[in-house]
């Protein structure tokens with residue numbers, strides 16, 4: 001068996017795992033392994049090359065980090081598209097996509113979920129012949145109640161509603177009568193575009209509170225609650241979209257207290273809570289003693305957005321009215337995907353998957369924050385957190401997001417304009433959002449460098465100092 005290091009000519013030490021990578025490189029170059037081909041198992045390759053299994057594991061992990069291969073749980077490792085180009089360095093003019101907001105495509109549990117769907121078809125055959133429970137399969141809600149405990153949300157299946165994406169619940173809340181009899185809605189500014197659209201389409205009367213990289217002004221929030229007959233405050237309590245801001249426990253507690261004091265409901269959007277490494281973080285739901293916090297959660301950012309699965313935890317006083325609204329919207333969420341999610345939880349696949357996702361996104365978040373610090377001019381300020389997908393860059397005066405975006409497109413770098421995430425009266429035109437979820441680790445710094453260069457160039461064209 002080879003030792004993990006061996007001496008090459010001129011005393012250079014070569015690690016065995018690098019040699020293993022080289023063997024795979026050659027096989028791809030010779031066409032013996034093509035896009036999507038399965039790599040030899042760890043045992044087979046260690047036998048073939050007479051090296052330890054650990055060296056093969058290390059080589060495969062390294063290649064996965066370099067995005068040359070990807071792993072499919074319980075199946076093995078596979079060759080990615082563009083392997084040869086990636087292995088030589090960067091694909092020329094490679095698109096750097098900070099725009100796409102879905103989860104990392106290589107890490108989605110597609111095959112695992114396929115098995116669960118197949119099982120669900122058999123298990124829930126009868127249910128699919130007729131209409132099912134409006135609130136969602138009870139057996140799934142039992143699993144969800146257990147899962148929610150990991151997020152410090154202690155509730156019962158009777159209060160959980162399975163919804164067709166958390167967006168459905170958010171949309172329904174806009175027009176739903178609330179027990180406080182009030183009509184106006186308070187939102188963070190900026191906020192998730194889908195909710196802005198819901199408000200516009202339902203002609204809601206809206207009050208905005210600005211979220212900066214240090215959160216919201218609680219005194220301003222109190223004034224809004226006090227003066228404007230607020231039905232509910234829609235708030236993303238961690239990994240805010242787009243700023244990435246996560247509220248501290250003290251802030252969350254205070255907001256819940258204000259809600260109680262002024263009889264305002266809170267719609268807490270915890271769409272990415274599963275990605276939080278900080279186990280000491282509580283949702284606002286945990287601080288609520290008066291049934292005023294409605295909790296919503298999405299499965300889109302951690303599983304597959306196309307499943308359209310989410311949940312909401314409704315206070316007893318609103319269950320009936322929400323049930324009617326859900327019935328009117330789509331009768332119920334498809335049984336097949338609900339059943340598959342239930343099996344996915346029961347098999348323990350969800351926990352294993354989440355662990356991996358947390359690590360992956362935390363690493364991407366760290367790389368992004370480092371790149372911001374390394375490259376951005378001091379006149380541009382940035383927000384963001386570790387673990388989540390999103391962060392924003394506020395451009396220095398007089399730059400506008402749309403001009404930078406046009407410029408970056410010529411460099412094949414794509415970012416989003418935060419303008420559409422504001423109500424018209426609060427709109428800012430100088431903020432861009434970067435989503436780091438679908439971007440490869442080694443492209444993050446290159447992409448931010450290009451953004452920084454473009455900012456400098458555009459400022460120079462306008463004769464502004466950097």
Ligand SMILES: Cc1ncc(COP(=O)(O)O)c(C=O)c1O
Nearest residue numbers: 165166167192241271298300310
């Ligand atoms: C903050 C936030 N909440 C909710 C949603 C909607 O998620 P879902 O796919 O579960 O409807 C999104 C989607 O991007 C989002 O960004």
